Amino acid sequence: MPPQVGTYSFFAPHHGRPGRSDETYREQSQAKALCPSLHFEACPPLLLNPQQLPTPSVLSLFECSISATGFTNRFFPTVLMPKKLSKNPQGGSTTNLGTPSTSTTNSTPLSLPRILIDELPLPKLIVFDLDYTLWPFWVDTHVSGPLKANGTHSAVTDRHGESFAFYQDVPRILYTLPLAGIKIAVASRTSAPDLARDMLKLLHVPPPSAEEGGSGKKEKTKRALEYFDAPLEIYPSSKIKHFETIFKKTGIPFTDMLFFDDESRNRETESLGVTMQLVRDGVTWNEIEKGVAEWRKRRGHSG
Incomplete structure (x- = not known):
């Protein structure tokens, strides 16, 4: 059963896209868009597989209104984008490289900006x-x-x-x-x-x-x-x-x-x-x- 809503500990991985000094800003913005209450603390420069996250309580803490599973599925595929991920033995992907990030605003044709x-x-x-x-x-x-x-x-x-x-x-x-x-x-x-x-x-x-x-x-x-x-x-x-x-x-x-x-x-x-x-x-x-x-x-x- 997936974890319920509450307080979770996750890594916001820090890594640089070649030539992009503002990548950390991108990743933090993507995370904050998903969870406005997210607060970042110093994170080691590790690249983690979402399926191999460390156990809670040793990393940055935040509260969000989605489950840990939901956060992993929606956020980590995006921030891991710049580096080509390894394939599993059957040749399939271990994650979705193109998962869209969440915007900070929601407008529709009948509620135009x-x-x-x-x-x-x-x-x-x-x-x-x-x-x-x-x-x-x-x-x-x-x-x-x-x-x-x-x-x-x-x-x-x-x-x-x-x-x-x-x-x-x-x-x-x-x-x-x-x-x-x-x-x-x-x-x-x-x-x-x-x-x-x-x-x-x-x-x-x-x-x-x-x-x-x-x-x-x-x-x-x-x-x-x-x-x-x-x-x-x-x-x-x-x-x-x-x-x-x-x-x-x-x-x-x-x-x-x-x-x-x-x-x-x-x-x-x-x-x-x-x-x-x-x-x-x-x-x-x-x-x-x-x-x-x-x-x-x-x-x-x-x-």
């Missing part, structure tokens, strides 16, 4: 990076084709049986932005463009349920790829070239573009007039709001 409906200007085009922006993995490093979708197309598995999915808020964001009249594009320098496109084809975006603010009418799920009504620039190159190509294909001025990316070096795109929002834990509604607010600020609009 205020910033999308306050009658102030919006960017005409939002451009997303892919890796660690729309999904929590490097598609050219962590994923091995061919891919196969699960029954609901909410996740896909690769040849090793590892599971991959979007960050939690991403499907609803992709569904909602077109409703606000915003076009969506991709700028990714991944060296596995075909695999990335396959991922966007196999991962579907479900319509919101009545409980989530939907109309309640029957609506089919659509491939995530179908929500990108602007260019998909997915190939090894500089983001400058990606955006120059997007401009040539759409005619949308750079100043009307908002870009979400997890790497600060890609702020070079701002030399073109693009506004970039740096994301630390994938795209969430909170990041969308901050990005739009910054885009407006640079154009002299308040709100």
